[in-house]
Amino acid sequence: MVLSIIDEQEKLIGPIAYQQAATVPGLVVDKAHHTATIEGDAPKVITELVERYKNFFGNVAVDVCKEAVGNLKFSLPPEQLPAVLR
């Protein structure tokens, strides 16, 4: 899910998407191997990631994240899905 969000943001804002993601506490991103690992509270980390993108273009960034997540969100238990992506 995190990689889908970052990849969609990359289409919008380019390499800054990965650079921003790399600054989120609890998120380890490896662009070269196209992997992302969450350490700790996943919903909190994802919310922080979405907030970082929101800082660029406001609500559009949130909508891009929601679109990126798409059907993936239905495979998660509700408590695991951050409120910002509902």
Add this chain to the structure above:
Amino acid sequence: MNQSLITRKTKILGIVWLATLVWWLIMELTHTKLSQWDYWYQTLLAIIPLLGGIFGFMNSRKWGGLKSRLGQATFFIAAGLTTWGLGQFYWSYATIRQLAEVPYPSWADLGYIVSWPLWAAGMILLALAAGARFSIRRHAPVKLYGGVLVLSAIIIAASYYLLIVVARQGLALDGESALRSFFDLAYPIGDVIIITIAALTYTFLFRYLGGRYRLAIGFIIGGYALNYFADFVFVYVTTKGTYYNGHFVDLMYPTVMAVLSVGLAALEPPKIAAESAGK
């Protein structure tokens, strides 16, 4: 949080615009009409859009160039500024070498006119990057879009009436006059197309646009609106035969280009600490 418009790049643009203003004021106060000072002033007018173009290309590269939506938008707007600046350089060359007192129409117009499709493409891409499709889906103020289109049609009709019927007493279709008639019409119509795109972009985004680049995008949209007035005045005064190098419209153009360039230069990605970005 809004991105500040005061950056190193915009400061440089501001200094060049101030120099242009001072030069123009000196020309006005000392009545240097038709002197070499007026012709060299035209060279200065090319510097702002060319600088804006360079800064835009630099920002485009940082946004991932043509691989990202924002990189594409900044690239096309920068390309439009660059072709406009090159057209202006030809104008200044033609006046300094005395090829013509007012080189209109001329090769300079090629540079100016090519900038429109580039700007239009850049504006559409910017609207898409800034969330136009989400905003349409969410708000869809159909009446507002209709209003913008009707207003554009009125502006085109008014431009035709004032520039062709009033100023030229109709269209001329022979040789050079035909070329001139083409540009007389093409400038305001092209401007209206860009204003329409800019107004629709603003309409799409007026409730939606947020984030740090709101002000920068506002400057770009405002720059296109101002460009219409500058082109309108230019076509009108050249048609009436009252234009001279150093006319008031020659202060309007660098101002328009400065507003556009500042908006584009301020669309700069934030610096992210290397240690945290390098993971």
